[in-house]
Amino acid sequence: MSPSAPDPINDAIRAMRRSYGEVGLTEGLAGANPLPLFANWLAEAAGNSYVVEANAMVLSTFDGARISSRTVLLKGFDSLEGGCTFFTNYRSAKAQALDSNPELSLLFPWYAMERQVIITARVEKVSRGESEEYFASRPWSSQIGAWASDQSMEIPDRAVLEKRFQEFAARYPEGSAVPLPDNWGGFRALPHTFEFWQGRYSRLHDRIRFAKVSDGTWSRQRLAP
Numbered sequence: 001m002s003p004s005a006p007d008p009i010n011d012a013i014r015a016m017r018r019s020y021g022e023v024g025l026t027e028g029l030a031g032a033n034p035l036p037l038f039a040n041w042l043a044e045a046a047g048n049s050y051v052v053e054a055n056a057m058v059l060s061t062f063d064g065a066r067i068s069s070r071t072v073l074l075k076g077f078d079s080l081e082g083g084c085t086f087f088t089n090y091r092s093a094k095a096q097a098l099d100s101n102p103e104l105s106l107l108f109p110w111y112a113m114e115r116q117v118i119i120t121a122r123v124e125k126v127s128r129g130e131s132e133e134y135f136a137s138r139p140w141s142s143q144i145g146a147w148a149s150d151q152s153m154e155i156p157d158r159a160v161l162e163k164r165f166q167e168f169a170a171r172y173p174e175g176s177a178v179p180l181p182d183n184w185g186g187f188r189a190l191p192h193t194f195e196f197w198q199g200r201y202s203r204l205h206d207r208i209r210f211a212k213v214s215d216g217t218w219s220r221q222r223l224a225p
């Protein structure tokens, strides 16, 4: 591209430069255990009207050949072990990657609060009973949607999806109990590390990382921003 050619996208990117805040993450605030800190930050994000979908997290997987990322919703946090539960299709691309390699990362992008949390973890599937309980709590249309969608599979067009929705809606009419599909359920991510990032002035951000030690306690390090 010649230097004088209009380049509105890169002009806009160059203009994006925010100065981050005064309120930091000290060792005293972080404490010795990441679980209460994470629970606090999640609650603060959920209560902040500028944060859209505070429980949305970017889940990255590695299947041995490729890394892939996508957003899923955190549906449960276990404040004793730090387990992060999400629900999905067990035949989806992400589930296949997790079957071959159960290590993952979860990233919470709370930009409106100048915060980010990155978790690394190992997953396990939740019990079928736990998936049934969560599935039963979903709206009927979401339950039918789970039956209708072979998530991550190529489909010829949208009409195919809508036809399948109508077929399952006829099989399980609104108001009836919709069973949990065999290929749908939860995963629980059991964290090895948590990294808390708080934006600060002059790009001197605070980064505090916790790593799980074999005896179940946590070590804490401060990282350069």
Ligand SMILES: Cc1cc2nc3c(=O)[nH]c(=O)nc-3n(C[C@H](O)[C@H](O)[C@H](O)COP(=O)(O)O)c2cc1C
Pocket: 053, 056, 068, 069, 070, 071, 072, 073, 074, 086, 087, 088, 089, 092, 093, 094, 095, 151, 152
């Ligand atoms: C805000 C948001 C929340 C989402 N939540 C979920 C979720 O909880 N479970 C899920 O399977 N997909 C969810 N998705 C869709 C996924 O990002 C993704 O498209 C889908 O799971 C297929 O991913 P895969 O082909 O990599 O397996 C969400 C997408 C967005 C943007």
